Amino acid sequence: MKIERSKGVAPIDVMAPTELPQRLLTASEVASFMADRVIHVSGVLSSDWLERIGAVVDAQTDVGGLQSMKANAWHTDDGMHGIIMNCPLAHLAQQVLSKIAEGPETGTEPRDVGKPIRFFYDQMFVKHPNADRDGEATDQDERGHPGNTPWHHDITFWPVVGEQIVSIWIALDPTNLRNGGLEFVPGSSEFEDRYQAMGVGSKGRLPFGSDTLAPIPKINSATTGETGGSLSAISFNMQAGDILIFDAKILHGAPPNLSERARRGLALRYLGDDVVLDDAKYGEQTSMAPFDCYDESLSNGDKVTGPVYPQVLPEKIPSEVAVRIRAPIAPCASKMARWQERNRAAAMSASVPIKP
Ligand SMILES: O=C(O)CCC(=O)C(=O)O
Structure with a gap:
């Protein structure tokens, strides 16, 4: 593995303090996040940052096919390392994670302005144009789908437990329901059920086997084209x-x-300090994405900390940052081998068939 440098992207000092956004979230935006667990925010990212992120995403993703997805680019790419260490949006993650930690009963202003925030991972999602002149899909993946992102809760993919986990999804292009704008089911964070995970990759859908997660219910939405279900979606x-x-x-x-036109998005995932590793939370026969396979020293039950999940606020920890400056973050062979073995077993023994 070697370090890559995105061409044409000016280097960033990853030890420097995380930049400030154009503005912070208002008290009413934080309150709205606490109520709905999703908010749409404008006017926080400068055009320089947007250009930088767009250049790094373009350099990392394919131009053809239905969609391109790539995670953990910061492990090897210096351009993405600069973004994740200095991106001003970390301050907004800190605002909402502080509020989650304090609880809604403490008012709308987060009080802990110095809360430690760690970076979990980056994930790019590019949906390539896929329509003929009448707006009908021209291409399909191997399972017959035209490039949608299946309904899911992120937490069912991730080998972690905790309340203080948020994603910030950055639209790199104008985005709406016609070109793959995200849809959400309000209130679903509080559902008792968690549903089977289905990921997306360059070849289309990726099923994650499970022995305990329920099949996804019918959701009235553009994502599936379903109507007449009891759950409905909102979009932006x-x-x-x-x-x-x-x-x-x-x-x-x-x-x-x-x-x-392409619809490009970059998701940056942030953690507060209640998040611990757990790849068996839905049972040993449930597949999880291998985000716990990059630090040999951490096991189930350990807090998600250290150089693979670097602290970005309130300040950086030089010894952590130095690890990635020295060398790319590489997967641990033994953890990856165990992960592959478990995935094979989960795929073979999944008792609930995954909806195609
Ligand atoms: O951009 C997409 O299509 C999917 C994004 C997503 O599911 C996520 O960021 O968690």
Whole structure:
């Protein structure tokens, strides 16, 4: 593995303090996040940051096919390392994670302005244009889907437990339901059930086997084209540079991109200090994404800390940052081997068939 440098992207001093956004969240935006667990925010990211992020995402993703997804680019790419260490949006994550930690009963202003915030991982999602002149899908993945993002809660993919986990999804292009704008089910963070996970990759859908997660219910939405179900979705019209902040437990998905232009998004995931590793939370036969396979020293029950999940606020920890400056973050062979073995077993013994 070697360190890559995105061409044409000016280097960033990853030890410097995380930059401030153009503005912080208002008290009413924080209150709205606490009520709905998803908010749409404009006017926080400068055009310089938008350009930088767009250049790094373009350099890392393919130009063809239905969609390109890539996670953990910061492990090897210096351009993404600069973004995740200095991105001003970490301050907004700190605002909502402080509020989650304090609880809604403490008013709308987060009081802990110095709360430690760690970076979990980056994930890019590019939906390539997939429509003929009449707006009909022209291409399908191997399972016959035109490039939608299946309904899921992020928490069912992740080998962690905790309340203080948020994603900030940055629209790099104007985004709406026609070109793959995200949809959310309000209130679903509080559902008792958690549903089977289905990921997206360059070849289409990726089923994650499970022995305990329930099949996904019918959701009236553009994501699936379903109607007549008991659950309904909301969506947002976003400009390039707008963001969505959402909770790890909220159900979300996205329709295919039936427009003539790419729909590019970058999700940055942030953690507070109650998050611990747990890859067996839904039973040993449930597949999880291998985000716990990069630090040999951490096991189930350990707090998610250390150089693989670097602290970005209130200040950086030089010894952590130095680890990634010295070398790329590499997967641990033994953890990856165990993960692959478990995935094979989960796929073979999944008792609830995954909806195609
Ligand atoms: O951009 C997409 O299509 C999916 C994004 C998503 O599911 C996420 O960021 O958790």
